[in-house]
Amino acid sequence: MLKRYYSRRNFFRRVLGGVLAVGLARAQGKPWPSGMELRVSFAYEGAGFRYRAPYVAVYVEDERGGLVRTLALFLMPGKGERWWNELRRYFALGELQAMRTLSGPTRPPGRYTVAWDGKDERGRTVAQGGYYLCVEYAREHGPYELFRERVEIGESPFQKAYALKGELQEVRLDYGRKA
Template identity: 50%
Template sequence: MKRSLISRRNFIHRSIGLVLTLWAGQSLAQTRWAGMKLDITFEFVGNGFRYRPPYVAVWLEDAQGLPVRTLAVWFEQSRKGPRWLNELRRWYRSNEPTEAVSGPTRMPGRYTLSWDGKDDKGNLVNQGDYYVCVELVREHGPYELFREKVILAQTPFKRSYNVAGELKEVSLSYDRQG
């Protein structure tokens, strides 16, 4: 009879050790992420007679372009339903509005939204490459999409982008929470 080089007891101990090591590594990465946040500040302008506020969606995508977390969707909510919501083309193709993030349109101004590193289900995501997306569309007005790749790790950063159109400026600030 041929003997195995690894006993059952040894196999179980090694397996448990491997699982604990992998779990601790994932936990450590998520703990590092948990102390960081990303602030997205954007400003849009508009004026004129009978100005209609734009529909706005702000969300994050992973490196493959798949949605991770929707931070806000502002659109007109009327008796006829969410008319024109599908004009937020990129956001609409793979997302649905929820009461947690949706709300009425806003007048021109400067707004800040924060992301704590969690996906739409409340789970911490891994650090890495992400896309910050701000989409703006107005009835009888322009369509604009700001999409910028960022690397979210341990290094804080601040960046500002000037955008031509009604979406005037987008600023990103990645730093420790607190």
């Protein structure tokens, strides 16, 4: 079982970061538009002798790189905890509790879709503005890939598609009315 240790820097980062985040959310003004969501579709491939399904984290960061919301986490608690740190950026955010409570089993190659309804980890609606959408991919004894793209959340819908060259082949963003 992993224990959570707080350093002075981590403590101040969390406390002051939370205070600043609340202040920034108020300063940004307009809340997330009602009835809108950001759908994230991603596809990865893999095959071969002794192929192991990858660990994948899909999450949203604020402008400063702080975690806003975890959308999906494909890793198995208890059975592969020693490999969690392979999701380097997500692991550095220190969200070990989220890893235990939100994670699900790893998944075989294919296409997956998750949605963000504009709420943060505590269930509060976030403000319109700039965010980073991250899809992090790591496989035991295999490649590590990080997709990180800035998106501007506002009143108008958008669609973006990114073709990638690794095992993580594609990421699509679709911001619009809830389906």
